[in-house]
Amino acid sequence: MTDIVFPAQVVKVQTLADGGLRVTLDLPETAILAAAQLMECKRVGVAGMVTFKAIDDGTKDESRRIKY
DSSP: OOOOOOOOEEEEEEEOTTSOEEEEEEOOGGGHHHHHHHHHHHHHTOOOOOOOOOOOOOOOOGGGSOOO
16 A cells, blocks of 8 residues: 555544544545545555654744644
8 A cells, every 4th residue: 555645734632531542634625535545444444654744834823833
């Protein structure tokens, strides 16, 4: 299987009852193929590794930056 690469924004991070975590992402309407590939992974039960790399969009808006 090839890598599935798409732009996304983290919308929500939740803690589950069993202590696990759930991350919700928003994808743009241009990521239909990536969404279909992710659905196929879900259908066949394939797990994968995720790397989140910030996109430098040139904005200087401090409210969009992650606070540590």
